[in-house]
Amino acid sequence: MAIVDRKLREKAEMRSRILESAKALFAEDGFQNVSIRKIAEKIEYSPATIYLYFQDKDAILFALHNEGFRDLFTRQKHQAKIADPVARLRGLLEGYLEFALQEPEYYDLMFMLFTPLPKIIKTAEWRYGRRAYRMLVKTVAECQAKGHMMNTSTDAAALGLWGAVHGIASLLIRQRASMLPADKQADIAREATLMLENHLLPFPADAGLHS
Template sequence: MSIAERKEREKAEMREDILNAAREIVSHSGIDGISIRKIAGMIDYSPAIIYHYFKNKEEIIGILMEEEYRRILAALSPLQTTGNSPEERLKESIKSFMMLAVEMGDAYKSIMLNSSPAVLARTSVLQQGAACERPAISMVCRVLRELPGWAGSTDAQVELTAQTIWSLAFGLALRSIVEQVNEEQRQRLMEHTTEFVLQALRNPAKQPKGGM
């Protein structure tokens, strides 16, 4: 290995050490607990060293948020599978998303309830036009249009419906974490919620039209 390659590897390892420290802080203190000084203390380096690898804590938070968003997209991957009906894909994705949230636990709460611009830049999904800006909402919108009777729905109606489904799954997952709901009850709630959503979607003519 050349000197240049070794330096690049050491740089990558140092960056990962810093990110690992930040991840640990999030797991114990939430996203607001991250600070350059805390990270430096955890890895026994000076804050100046951290700034050598990252511009500021916002850059570190941005990277962590991007990681979590990719996990969410992975949880929604059933939406893109072939061979299953649109209803089945939507049902499995809702369940997968909620299970991921519960698995993340307090870290999920910390991230998804955070209102800082750095976090909202990756977690906000309720703004008008989210279907174009957020892959997760876009994926839900695409599968909605595959459902019987939904092909001719307006963009506004589809987007608002996707945002409503997302919010329902988010709320249920969040309360499951807060209340520490046991596995059996959590499964019952997820099953009921997904069936409730699908029943509502089976008659698009009765859906609010959405938009002005």
């Protein structure tokens, strides 16, 4: 069965060649401005060939979308090992921000594209996204058990923290923070995240630093 193996391998290779080219083009010109024909030209096949590997243009987007979540989840697995829940939660938030800053194309694809996407998210295997969210909620709950963010429901606390970092990253990526000097934006974003952490998740030593 070596030959069927080879065929499978070739199929997978073609698939990832398409994804690779698509990602590069999306990053350069944006999803809207990349046509199937351009992707086809880049991989040196006819446009129709792409439809043998992906149902439609959205399916390519969704595959990259999933790759991005897998990447993010992999990063989080490292931080998940931190024993102290406060340090762990801080690690998760900072890791999330760094992911957004380092992989803006993925981030853009994952969190800021279209309204039609949710249909796909519900039907398809949205595993990595849900897993990442569960890890966040669990860590938030542990922090609350240690006395942090006591007057807030776990859901609201998780949404607030996630939203805060997500929002900071989004403003930079969608260039809504253009009033800040371009070369300082990343550092200001890190400082902003630190501020939120220091007020919401003070280390014991910081206890007196509030407000």
